[in-house]
Structures are given as C-alpha cells and as structure tokens.
Amino acid sequence: MEGRLIPQTYDIKAGAASEKTIYATKQIENAIGTQKAKEEAARRVQPVYSILSMKNESLVDTTFEKLKQINADDQLNTNDKASIFRNVFPTMYGDYVTMLSASIRTSDPANDGLLNEVKTALADQMYRIPEEFYFKFPKLSKEDLDEMEPVAKEIVGRLMNDQLLNAQTARTRVAEFVNSSSLSKRESREMVQEIVRFVLTPNKFPNQKATDEARAEARDGTKPVYINKGDVLVHKGELVTEETYERLKAMDLLKEKTNYWPQLGLMLLSGLFVLGLFMFVSHSEHPIRSQNLQLLMLVLIYVLNVFVMKVVSLGPYANIGYLAPVAMGSMLIAILIGTPLALASSMVFALLSSVIFNTGGEQLFDFRYGLLALVVCITSVYAIQQANQRSSILKSGIMVSLSGAVTVLCMTFLDNVYTRSEIMFSFGFTVASGLLTAVLVIGLMPFFEVTFSILSPLKLVELSNPNHPLLRKLLIETPGTYHHSVMVGNLSEAAAESVGANGLLCRVGSYYHDIGKTKRPSYFIENQMSMGNPHDQIEPDLSKSIIIAHARDGVEMLKEHNIPKPIRDIAEQHHGTTLLKFFYFKAKKLQEEGAEPIPEEDYRYPGPKAQSKEAAIVGIADSVEAAVRSLRSPSIEQIDTMVRKIIKDRLDDGQLSDCDLTLRELETIAKTLNEALLGIFHSRIEYPAGSSPAQAETKEAKQA
Incomplete structure (x- = not known):
C-alpha cells in the first residue's frame, strides 16, 4: 500500500538520461497536449x-x-x-x-x-x-x-x-x-x-467573425488532455526534456526536497486501522482478547488478503480490481474466529481495496472498489453463517459473485459512461472473483485448522459423522457408551447454546468424551448388559485405576487420530478432579481397623479441572445423564433435584473454579437440562395416584 500512497522520488536533471522508466503517480493535465488538441479541433471547423x-x-x-x-x-x-x-x-x-x-x-x-x-x-x-x-x-x-x-x-x-x-x-x-x-x-x-x-x-x-467564434467554441469545448496515473513519463535511457522535467516536478517525483508528510499520513492511517481493530477486540467477549495464537491467525489472514489484492492489482486490464477475492479474508475470519470481527474487518478491507486499486485521479480512495469490497465482504459473512459442510463455502462464493455483479452493474449504469465490452469485462471479473474466493477459502481452511488447532463449524460437522473410525468403534464395541454419548451430546448442546457457548463443540466433544472406554468396555456399567459386574470381583483400588484410565486412554486415542485439541480437552477435563465416591467408600469399608485413613486424592481423577465453558457443560451433562438414567421412573421433581444437586456438588467441590461460568449461567444450564430431560424421560414420568388412563393421556399430551 505504501507505493500507492507515497510515490518514489528520483534524483534526475533536465537534459540527462533517465536511469529508470518513470510512471505517473497521479493524474495531471498535459498542457501541451491540451493546446494541440484545441488547435486540432479548431482546424477541423469548416469556414462559416x-x-x-x-x-x-x-x-x-x-x-x-x-x-x-x-x-x-x-x-x-x-x-x-x-x-x-x-x-x-x-x-x-x-x-x-x-x-x-x-x-x-x-x-x-x-x-x-x-x-x-x-x-x-x-x-x-x-x-x-x-x-x-x-x-x-x-x-x-x-x-x-x-x-x-x-x-x-x-x-x-x-x-x-x-x-x-x-x-x-x-x-x-x-x-x-x-x-x-x-x-x-x-x-x-x-x-x-x-x-x-x-x-x-x-x-x-x-463570415470570418462567425468562423472565429465557431473555432473559439471548438477550442473551449475540447476536453483537457491528461497524463493518467500509471502512464510512462520517461523511458529508461530517454533524455529528460524541460517539459518532462516540469511534469516530474508537478508530480513531486524529484528529490529536490525531503517531504515526510506522506510517510506520516501513512503511519497515522495504519495506526487508525490497528486502533480500530484493537478497540473492537478489547470491547468484545471473544476469546481472541487473551489468545495470542488467534491474534496471530488474524494477522496472517490480513496479510494473505492484502497480498492477494496486491497481486491482482498488478494485472494489465482495466477494472482488474473487480477480480480481487477481497471477501476471502472476511469469510475466513467469519468461519475461524467469529461474525462480529469479520464484519469489522470487512470495513477495513473495503478501505484497503479503495486504496490499492485506485488507478487514477487526485483522490486517495476510489469509492467504486471500496463499495464493491464492502458489499461482497458483508455478503460473504452472512452467507457463510450456519455453514455445515464444504459445499456451503461454494454456495457463499456464488452469493458473493451475484452481489458483486449487481453492485458493479449499478455503478456502471449510474456512471453513464460505459461500453458493452467494459460491462462484459467488469461483470466477468466480479463473477470470477466470487468463485475464486470460494476456491481460496476451501484451500486455506485445512491449513488454518491444522496450524492453529482451530475447530471450525465445518470441521466439527465432519467429526460428528458416525462413519468416523472412532465413532464406529464406539458404536460397535461399546453400544451403551455410544448411546450415553449421544444423550450427553443432546443435553450439552442445548445447555451450551442457552448461555452463548459453542453448542456444536459440546455435541461433538460429547461424542468423543468417553472414547477411552473402548479399551475396557465391560468395566463400565452401560456396556455390561446382562453380564455380571467385574468390579465385584476386584479390589476397589484396581477398579479406580481402570475407571480413571478411560480419560487418559481417550486423549491418547484422540491424538492418534489427529482429533483437534478442544475435543481432546473435553475428553480430558470432563471429570475434572472429581471423587470416585463408590470405590472410595468401598475401599474405606474394606479397610482394616487401625489402618491409616485412605486419602481422597487417591480416588480422584487426575484432572485438570474444566478450563472452558464447553468442558464444564459436558462434564455436568455427563453426570446428569448417568444419574437420571439410574432412576427407574424419574419424576419432574426428582429430575430437577438431581440436576441441581450435581451442579451444586461440582460447584462446592471447586470443579468449576477454572472456567468462567457464572452463577446465573449455571441456573440457566439447570433449567435447560431439566427441559431437555423432561422430553427424554417423558414416557417414564409417574402421574399422580388415582389418575385414569384417559386423564394420564391428557396430561401427557399437554406436557408434550
């Protein structure tokens, strides 16, 4: 952008040969050319x-x-x-x-x-x-x-x-x-x-007088001849004439005096862009405020977007700026970081586009490219919302093409100075820009997902596919755990969305959170079916080790299959450092009299505690689903009591101290889990004694 705002200066003298080919940095009137054009126009006037x-x-x-x-x-x-x-x-x-x-x-x-x-x-x-x-x-x-x-x-x-x-x-x-x-x-x-x-x-x-008047009118009606931005002022090796020297001087291309004002202006403009983004990020609640890795990713997206725009600007065709995939940056930010920051970045990209593609005139910004960039960027942000597969990016690219083409046609018709070829080129460039945007975003998404461990909605949807090897293994080898994971996914997604957390991450994380149980499926009650409980035959210390190991085993399996870190964190943190109460009390019961007390720490999960809202919510939903499933015929009151008791126990045990869930959000989570469980266990709810089947059906229909 510096080359567009701060022209290079040359140490050159009139009468000397130019060492470089020098191009015009702005549009100025060619006085000699204008005078020649006026005389030519007057010469063409026939005598009156x-x-x-x-x-x-x-x-x-x-x-x-x-x-x-x-x-x-x-x-x-x-x-x-x-x-x-x-x-x-x-x-x-x-x-x-x-x-x-x-x-x-x-x-x-x-x-x-x-x-x-x-x-x-x-x-x-x-x-x-x-x-x-x-x-x-x-x-x-x-x-x-x-x-x-x-x-x-x-x-x-x-x-x-x-x-x-x-x-x-x-x-x-x-x-x-x-x-x-x-x-x-x-x-x-x-x-x-x-x-x-x-x-x-x-x-x-x-009539000489009328002839002179007609020629004077022709002279006055002749448009000035301009040296346009980008035109060659002097070729390499060409002698610099007085006329050329004056043109170079008029464009401030001579090193006659040092002028630092353009550099200062560029610094201030860049500072305004950075300050605006900083203020936006600092006043948002997005994790990017404290995650340097995401800040680095944002900077990289900006650099890539500006680089692509700069490469396109070097093209030889008129209106080549319409081909630039400016919306690429906004679409990537919307998918990888968030919509609000993508909208704010769209305004920055629009301003940069109006500077980079400004090819003429005295003004700093070319509103045509700025308006087009703003329209396509905002369109891309809203078009990519709720994207759940790669084809959604292509559809968004088509929407970008359509919105950009309509914008270009509007500007062309309003300008009222156009040719058929100009319309066709502009229209074609804009349509190609949307498709190029989609191609680049699809190509760059895996790079950002792997490099920055980003779990985009598209990646999460791919991981939720039941045909994924780990989920198929979970379904085939541990059907009980698979059903439990699906139920936890439903509960955690609803709870997360109620407090503004990432519901899709909670759902997918729930699918994988107990994947470690596939190592020893029969030691977990949901997979025992009609067989006996093997824990009845072994010591509680060994049972504890087997149960605790499923979190560690799950993380290792997820690493082997290159599952992103946020999902591994949920598998590792969903139990936090909770106490295995059943085996702890069983061990205490079997303890010989006079022996040293068994420390609780020996029967707690190694942790760490939940570090994010999503991990905490999955942990709560996991405990709630298992606890309510253990009830034979849970009533509404029993479900509500159970949910609130589990949340209170976790809160009192300090399991929620490392995440930023508030008490109000915990209350919202409790209500949401109650509503979800009411739908799941609806058919098992007991109705008051003395109700007839017809009354029971009526009540059930009303509750449904």
Whole structure:
C-alpha cells in the first residue's frame, strides 16, 4: 500500500538520461497536449458562410427602367445611347452595392468583416457586358422591354434561390433558362441573357467573425488532455526534456526536497486501522482478547488478503480490481474466529481495496472498489453463517459473485459512461472473483485448522459423522457408551447454546468424551448388559485405576487420530478432579481397623479441572445423564433435584473454579437440562395416584 500512497522520488536533471522508466503517480493535465488538441479541433471547423437576401429583382427593375427611359429619348442617337449605357450599367451596379452594404451594416453593425467580404466579392464578380450589346440595347422597343422584363425577373429569382459563392456558376445556366422561356425573338433572348448575367451576384459570403467564434467554441469545448496515473513519463535511457522535467516536478517525483508528510499520513492511517481493530477486540467477549495464537491467525489472514489484492492489482486490464477475492479474508475470519470481527474487518478491507486499486485521479480512495469490497465482504459473512459442510463455502462464493455483479452493474449504469465490452469485462471479473474466493477459502481452511488447532463449524460437522473410525468403534464395541454419548451430546448442546457457548463443540466433544472406554468396555456399567459386574470381583483400588484410565486412554486415542485439541480437552477435563465416591467408600469399608485413613486424592481423577465453558457443560451433562438414567421412573421433581444437586456438588467441590461460568449461567444450564430431560424421560414420568388412563393421556399430551 505504501507505493500507492507515497510515490518514489528520483534524483534526475533536465537534459540527462533517465536511469529508470518513470510512471505517473497521479493524474495531471498535459498542457501541451491540451493546446494541440484545441488547435486540432479548431482546424477541423469548416469556414462559416452567411447567406444573404440580395434583392436582385430590384436591380432588374432599375435596369429595365433605365433602358426604357434612355431608349425613349428621341434626341439621342444610337452612339449617344451606347455611350450612356456604357456608364449607366456600372453606376446602377455601384448603387446596388451601396444599398446592400447599408442594409448589412444596419442588420449587423459589428460585423465589418462580412461587409468587406460582400463588397469585395461583388466588385470582383461584377459582370461586364460585351461592348457590342451597348449598341444593341438602343434598338429594343418598349414592347420588347416589357416582354423581356418578367422573363428576366423569373430567371433571376430561380437562379438566386441557390447558394452562390461564385456568380459565374449561375451565369453559365442563363442561356438554358432563356432558351426555354416564352421569348420568340432571337435579339430579345440575347439581350435578356446579358441583363440577367449582369444582375446575377453571389449570395454566399465567408463570415470570418462567425468562423472565429465557431473555432473559439471548438477550442473551449475540447476536453483537457491528461497524463493518467500509471502512464510512462520517461523511458529508461530517454533524455529528460524541460517539459518532462516540469511534469516530474508537478508530480513531486524529484528529490529536490525531503517531504515526510506522506510517510506520516501513512503511519497515522495504519495506526487508525490497528486502533480500530484493537478497540473492537478489547470491547468484545471473544476469546481472541487473551489468545495470542488467534491474534496471530488474524494477522496472517490480513496479510494473505492484502497480498492477494496486491497481486491482482498488478494485472494489465482495466477494472482488474473487480477480480480481487477481497471477501476471502472476511469469510475466513467469519468461519475461524467469529461474525462480529469479520464484519469489522470487512470495513477495513473495503478501505484497503479503495486504496490499492485506485488507478487514477487526485483522490486517495476510489469509492467504486471500496463499495464493491464492502458489499461482497458483508455478503460473504452472512452467507457463510450456519455453514455445515464444504459445499456451503461454494454456495457463499456464488452469493458473493451475484452481489458483486449487481453492485458493479449499478455503478456502471449510474456512471453513464460505459461500453458493452467494459460491462462484459467488469461483470466477468466480479463473477470470477466470487468463485475464486470460494476456491481460496476451501484451500486455506485445512491449513488454518491444522496450524492453529482451530475447530471450525465445518470441521466439527465432519467429526460428528458416525462413519468416523472412532465413532464406529464406539458404536460397535461399546453400544451403551455410544448411546450415553449421544444423550450427553443432546443435553450439552442445548445447555451450551442457552448461555452463548459453542453448542456444536459440546455435541461433538460429547461424542468423543468417553472414547477411552473402548479399551475396557465391560468395566463400565452401560456396556455390561446382562453380564455380571467385574468390579465385584476386584479390589476397589484396581477398579479406580481402570475407571480413571478411560480419560487418559481417550486423549491418547484422540491424538492418534489427529482429533483437534478442544475435543481432546473435553475428553480430558470432563471429570475434572472429581471423587470416585463408590470405590472410595468401598475401599474405606474394606479397610482394616487401625489402618491409616485412605486419602481422597487417591480416588480422584487426575484432572485438570474444566478450563472452558464447553468442558464444564459436558462434564455436568455427563453426570446428569448417568444419574437420571439410574432412576427407574424419574419424576419432574426428582429430575430437577438431581440436576441441581450435581451442579451444586461440582460447584462446592471447586470443579468449576477454572472456567468462567457464572452463577446465573449455571441456573440457566439447570433449567435447560431439566427441559431437555423432561422430553427424554417423558414416557417414564409417574402421574399422580388415582389418575385414569384417559386423564394420564391428557396430561401427557399437554406436557408434550
């Protein structure tokens, strides 16, 4: 994470060759690139033209009016009229240009450029009537002119409807229109052609002002060009130009001065993460507060999760962070340690993800990866709850894939800047992330279970399988003990769950707690069936040794089969240092008069006393089940008295002094055991005398 937050600096000078390939650590604007992009955008803008309404019909009217006026003067001969026409036509055209210029100035007074373009174009493209036509115009009669005028107006109107940048393109078409007109005289058609060509002008003019405005708008609308985070600033061996040097300086990549603020910020951020987790753990009731081995396991999970995230971040693809199995850490913590710590860790993983996968921008965190990591981590924690087999991890991985895919699609659509390929890659990465999470968790679970002697729910469920070699041995060789163990398992699980202890551990521990009895099954009353009791034939000291040995033998057998330590502890501690009262008093009875008193310690289990709630609960349930089973027809009162007496005897004997069971929890355990035993021995409960069978059935149904 340090590389993401604290950029490396380089001792480099402008004009020197770079010893390393240097990458951009953040996104900055490329000023030169932006300027080039603006100029390119402006260059692509085509010149803007203005289309003007030229009012050429008015010039047609003026022309024919002059022709009629001059031709009607009988005092002038043909030469005089030709001379006048030679001057009148340019004058009419000049007056037309003046009138048009005034109109443009009025409509757009600030656009001098357009006015100049119009004047220049009209002057350059003015049609010069051939000299011979000046001598032909005087020959036109008033009737000829009246016939020619509407034809000329129509042709001018039709040709001026087009956008004319060059009037010559329209003048080449005049003959075509005139020949198809109603004029019959050849002379009239020739005169009309010349008049129309004279009247035609361009109506499309370059508008430099509008062009400049369009280009300025194109420049302003050009997006800045950025050097993105991760882009190469200078290759190894490449000369560092002034421009590159300035970029390196802008990114604080030069060793011009020592800046310790980023390091301090990283230390503070790491400290906040550690402090937050410490506060959470210290205020929780989880055993991790006092178990350094579990703390070490938590740190290892964090390291593995961050390592995997870092490896994925090195991938070359965009949005590669969606592929990271961030939920792996949360799922492992939920299974191996507990849900509350997994939820707290999910927030830490989300923050780390938003830093590690931040690939651009000026901000420290990329909310996209942080949000995705938070969603998939929380989903994995709740999806893995009540996991009782390895396939549950795969199902949780599928839930992670689905929740992550929905989150990515939501963010992509909200961003509103996406392509089909981007959606497909993002979706595929997220789905693969969930499956990769499940694979890694399944692969790492055995490592943590063996290395840290962790009994996960999945491992406990596997150990509770009746096909386990030890449980099959218990069932086949000691069926009585097997039935007793199952009954103890039911009782202890209910009692443990009532006080918040690990009920599944109590159940599985109960299955194995008397496994040592398979060494000498006939010496335990539940396996004697109809045979005689061998203890009647041997000394109480030997009987004591046989009975006490079953705990030690059980631990050895469990070690041989690699059964985890918490279950071995239950087998070793469920009797604590209790006294074998029957054989102790039998030994005292057989003791010769005058002999030294037999110490109680010789007839006590070697211990140790129960060190955990689970071991203590299994021990209580073991004694309760055996004691109640010894009663022929136990009543509700007898069961309650028996349960409370056993718990009190254990408490008075100091057997519960090393575990953290409270008096309130012992009361809850007593009530729970009473309820469980009531269901087990329901059919054996005696009903008050005088009750009829029908009344008995009614009472039994109500109690059920």
